[in-house]
Amino acid sequence: MKTMWRAEPNGLFAYLVQEGKRIFLGSSSLQELTAWLETSRPSPLIDKLYEDGFIQNPTSKLEISELKSILNEVNQVKSPLRSRTAPELINLELTTRCPLRCPQCYCDLYKGKDLNPDIAEKVIYEAARLKVPYLNLSGGETLVYPHLDRLLKLINELGLSSAIAISGWGFDEKRLKELKDAGVKEIYVSLNGSVEEVNSLSRDGYSQAIAALELLQKDGEIITFINWVARNDNIADFPNLVKLAKTFNVDGIAILESKPDANMQAQAPLNNNQLLDLAEHIKSHQRKEKSPLIIVESCFSPLRAILGKTFFMNKNIGISKGCAAGRAGVALDVDGNWIPCRHLLKPESYPSLHEYWWKSTVLNQLRQHEENKDSKCLTCQFEQNCLPCRVLGDNYSCAFNHNGDGSALIEQGDVN
Missing domain, CATH: 3.20.20.70 (Aldolase class I)
Known part of the structure; x- marks a missing residue:
């Protein structure tokens, strides 16, 4: 998967490094992403992620599996005070x-x-x-x-x-x-x-x-x-x-x-x-x-x-x-x-x-x-x-x- 996903305590970063694109998904966006992974129901957020290339259309089973895994990390990762989990x-x-x-x-x-x-x-x-x-x-x-x-x-x-x-x-x-x-x-x-x-x-x-x-x-x-x-x-x-x-x-x-x-x-x-x-x-x-x-x-x-x-x-x-x-x-x-x-x-x-x-x-x-x-x-x-x-x-x-x-x-x- 060409997108680099990174879990933070309050959301997900997605980086398309080669294209110079970056997006942050907060709590409401994560709920929308989770619902899509479970039901395949489209939404404005998913359409945007498709359009910008952060997820592929059609989405492979491997990509869905990796997205589910990174979503689970959001509830587990920690970061120092007022900081990212690691530098950007x-x-x-x-x-x-x-x-x-x-x-x-x-x-x-x-x-x-x-x-x-x-x-x-x-x-x-x-x-x-x-x-x-x-x-x-x-x-x-x-x-x-x-x-x-x-x-x-x-x-x-x-x-x-x-x-x-x-x-x-x-x-x-x-x-x-x-x-x-x-x-x-x-x-x-x-x-x-x-x-x-x-x-x-x-x-x-x-x-x-x-x-x-x-x-x-x-x-x-x-x-x-x-x-x-x-x-x-x-x-x-x-x-x-x-x-x-x-x-x-x-x-x-x-x-x-x-x-x-x-x-x-x-x-x-x-x-x-x-x-x-x-x-x-x-x-x-x-x-x-x-x-x-x-x-x-x-x-x-x-x-x-x-x-x-x-x-x-x-x-x-x-x-x-x-x-x-x-x-x-x-x-x-x-x-x-x-x-x-x-x-x-x-x-x-x-x-x-x-x-x-x-x-x-x-x-x-x-x-x-x-x-x-x-x-x-x-x-x-x-x-x-x-x-x-x-x-x-x-x-x-x-x-x-x-x-x-x-x-x-x-x-x-x-x-x-």
Whole structure:
């Protein structure tokens, strides 16, 4: 069965990894699925599962048997506090080497180190056993890692999805063919500005990134995203970046929150007005156009909280409402140690992902943030719908608190 089904205490996840599709079935949907398995009576849910390819039509006896078995697991599986039974995503830090010289970055082509490929393979095999569908491969510069194709092939053979982030350095037609042959599913090109003048404020390699987008557009087979870091020095350029993305027919733009530099100093954070402006640009784009898709990384929770707000409720809830470190994702650093995410550098050594997920002291502390919120979060109107980045802990500079609390958002009006 090509669908990866994964039981959680409150429902089922279904992943069509090759097609990039994902669905969650809660209690009412499970009842509908159970009724269909017992009676073969069609329903809107079953029709939808047929249509999207999560179940086959006609459904084989083997597929029905496997569905019944996975439904039984829902009543048996457990998960850590506020977490999935296992991560949905693992980030592998392949290398700390990079040929570019981005402002505030510590990477160096000649002084860095690479992840032991045997350790990486062990993690990938365990990810398959635990039904972790998504693996991100990053650096440094991902393309300088000598064992990249080897890992991509293994991920593909095990039926998982791979995504790599690149700057554009070392990327040409030959390298693209090698990556496609290895089974890469998605490529994210890092670009912080529509023109070199804006991009160079925070990133090197503008011409390489543009060349990479041109090549991916010409090829037309790989899912392509632009990784764009929202900063106070490029926020006004965002509409132009969307236009640029359209010219290259990219599938989407991934909006990332600006993370601390190597000295743990926050770099170019947005203020309240800039956050609201960005949210309005995204809302306006989503109302008018389907492409490119704009997604916001989970740790950029303040932005997700604004975008999730409707007249009756806020849809930014649950495990996915904010920082996913230790809740839906983890990372492996270049030394083979586990860390909550690639930016939260609190390494721990465990013999397996499973043990880390269940026994880590660091992850347990992160999962208890709701009981230990600071006063700024407790007085914010988005307190129930936001879980901000934990890299800086209580020193996190939140745009919601630009005026000391969340009131400025109300004064400037809601973004609907």
